[in-house]
Amino acid sequence: MAGSNDEVTPSEYGPVPYSEEMRVHIADHPLITHKLTVLRDQRTPSPVFRQLTQELVTLLAYEATRNVRVSPVQITTPVTSATGVRISEPRPLVVPILRAGLGMLEGMVTLLPTAEVGFLGMVRDEQTLQPTTYAERLPTDLSDRQCFVLDPMLATGGSLGAAIDFLFDRGAQDITAICLLGTPEGIAKIDEQVGDRDVTLVLGARDERLNEHGYIVPGLGDAGDRLYGTV
């Protein structure tokens, strides 16, 4: 249950305190804000919601992959030889958090087609707001892998925090999470949890707050339900 019909206009909500160790990139682009506005609108049907989610992820992935590791490569153009780059080995790992994160996968691999894809299934108990992990399909050793976690919603931060810990436990050292919306509470929780480990958050927008049901305000409701028509 999204919990309220409060009329809240997305705007500048002021600075969120987070440490310098954790990089937080909040998109500031009219196309992203436009597409998010349509997503937020409760009248937007699932097919449009799914399409816009993919488009938004592709736009956010451009920023999220800014530090993707590349290696030099020698090529020959029709004119001359030249040095370029290609994505380094081992390949980056993209990890959508089921279910809603699955709606972001195509948008991500459009930009990173050679990435490997692993899966984490998580669901939040809507009473306690605690996440549980019900599925996992990931490489056993993630050391040396750049990991990109996909989840549209960073609400309390419980689910993303658990996913980040899962990846760290497998040896990951470099994690970037892409979320469409995040709250100040969720960002602060991830910041406190990761300490000085290498985590970057890339958000489409930072919303105002969590409501008493743990939903993002103004938010867009339950992302999984809206993607898959289960309302």
Ligand SMILES: O=P(O)(O)OC[C@H]1O[C@H](OP(=O)(O)OP(=O)(O)O)[C@H](O)[C@@H]1O
């Ligand atoms: O920051 P949190 O408070 O943990 O909330 C965010 C989580 O809630 C949603 O998943 P949900 O549990 O609804 O599962 P679903 O994707 O199957 O709908 C969302 O996709 C996040 O994973």
Ligand SMILES: O=c1cc[nH]c(=O)[nH]1
């Ligand atoms: O607002 C919210 C919070 C958690 N999960 C969602 O899908 N939406």
Ligand SMILES: [Mg+2]
């Ligand atoms: Mg859900």
